[in-house]
Amino acid sequence: MTDFDVIVVGGGPAGSMAAEAAAKGGAKTLLLEKDRDIGYPVRCGEGVGASGLKQFIEPDPQWIAATISKVRMRSPDNTKVDFGMKDAGYVLHRRLFDYALANRAGRAGAEIQTRAYVDGLMVEDDVVKGVKYQYMGENRELSAKIVIAADGVESRVGRMAGMRTATKLRDMDSGYQATVGNVDIDQELIDFFIGSNWAPGGYLWIFPKGNGMANIGLGVNGKVAKDFSAHDLTHKFLKDHFPKASILTSVCGGIPIAKTLKTITKEGIMLTGDAARMVNPVTGGGIITGMVGGRIAGEVAAAALQTGDLTSKGFKDYPARWQKAEGKTHDGLHRVADAIFEITDEKLNKMAHRLAKIPPDELSLMKIFTAVARQKPSILIDVTRAFAGV
Amino acid sequence: MILVKDNRCDFCGTCVAVCPVDAIELREADISIIHDTCIDCDICIWVCPIDVLSSDEKKEEVKHD
Incomplete structure (x- = not known):
């Protein structure tokens, strides 16, 4: 007997979707989050497409910061290209959105534990058998038939299992974002700035967050990050264009813009979301794609428990369904x-x-x-x- | 040798993701470089969004000058 059928590591959108799908499929499921909060800190621009979101959840005013109907792209010389998009998308309050998804996983029967920092895997004969983690300074172990690693861009769990997750510099954007107040912007417009003067090898974004607030951030491609600092470029932009902005939050983070990892399953383990590099390689958006991957991983885990084949052969529907849903598109976008x-x-x-x-x-x-x-x-x-x- | 500037890391994990030899330990609010494993390729320094990492080699170069 194992402690759990499925243990999901990471309480972001991909992890919560995986936990919900596994629990719904009848698996005894535990979700472990390393931080004290689900959904915080928010290392994300928080933009999602409307149709992508609605396939999973009805938009709730509690976690919708802004509704987007206009898209603007700007060239290096600041020429504006506008296009209208009715029902284009939303800017989320990720903190509350992630709560809603984890809450749904809990209602489906998954147990959830915060402050649980996974620092090792239980492995027997190269098969993952569970996780080792720290809770409030105490070392714990829990066995599981399947571990789903949704532990984000740094994905150490995948590496612990001996999977290749190291990302090439060219496939990583170095990102920085400030959530600012006191800016006079169109709250229905998302604004992209493309060019080496704004963000070398990446782009700069302004996403409205309601009430005169916005997420303003940028990604610099790893290939040129040696010569540029995402932090410095963002603050220079703010100083030049929004000198009166008040900085309410600032975060940094890596945006993996790689193709999906070649191998996302191994005996007893699956990787999903940012950990599996499921981010759109052009936009850097990973919320919806992570949810797509997470849900498939959870469903395939539940099905594999029924057949009893917990090898990568038993998980083969996961990479196949992912490839069909998003993976193929991402290869082209890369x-x-x-x-x-x-x-x-x-x-x-x-x-x-x-x-x-x-x-x-x-x-x-x-x-x-x-x-x-x-x-x-x-x-x-x-x-x-x-x-x-x- | 890669050095971490004290009290400035945001623990975002970007360096961990690009490290080719898994030589960076990141746990909650604590980051450390495993110097025995590190190959001094410096890409973690370049990719860090807030320039928290540095190499001590520059200092040595200055000394030689």
Whole structure:
């Protein structure tokens, strides 16, 4: 007998979805969160697409900070390209959103434990058999048939299991964000700044958070991070553009923009969310994709418990379903991200001048990506594939 | 040798994610470099969003000068 059927490590959106799905499938499930709070600190821009969100949960005013209907992209010379998107998305209060998802996992029957820092795995004959963790200075062990590691970008649990999670510098953005008050911005608009003057190799974002507040942050690509500091660039931008902003919170973090790991399962263990590199390689968005991955992992775990095959062969539906749902698209977007990074500021400006003439309601994200792809025709096919989902 | 500037780390784990040899320990509000494992490739220094990591080699270079 094991203490649990499934132990999920990490109480973010991917972990909570995995725990909920496993518990719903009849598994005795425990969710371990290292911090004292589920949902805090928030290392995230907090933006999600509307359709992506609604496949999992109805938007609740308690955790919706802003409803987005307009998208703006800016080139290095600050040319604005606007496009309207009815029902485009939301900016969340992740702290409360993560609470809601964990609460749902709990209602489905999963046990939840905070302040539980997993510092080792129980392994027998190369098979993961449970977790070792610290709780309030006390060392504990719990056995489980399956461990699901949803422990975020640093994903040490995957490494403990001997899986390759180390991310190439090119596949990591160095990120920094301030949540600021006292800024006069359009609360229905998300604003992206693309170009090496804003954020070399990445982009800068302004996401409204309601009541004159906003998340303002940026990611610098790892390849050029040697020469730039995400912290310094963000504060310079704030000083130049929002000198009166009051900084309410500031966080930093890594944004993995890699393809999904080649191997996301091993005997007795699955990786999911940021830990499995399930983030969109162009946008850096990982909330919804993490939820997609987490739910599949939890469902496949529950099914594997029924068959009794707890090897990676027994988990094979997990990578297969993930690949079909998002993985394939991400492979294409990874190439798009490479292409965008190669476009010079001068070319970005030219593209923006051209796109800025198109009325916002005629402009779609597809048109923008097509314009990008024109700079490097070979990736046009990837873009088409990514958006057609084939 | 990689050094951590005291009391400035935000414990975000970006360095842990890119370390090719798993030489960074991060637990709650505590970070340490495993110097025996570290290969001094310096990429953790570059990727840190708030420049908390540094190398002591620059100091040595200064000494030689």
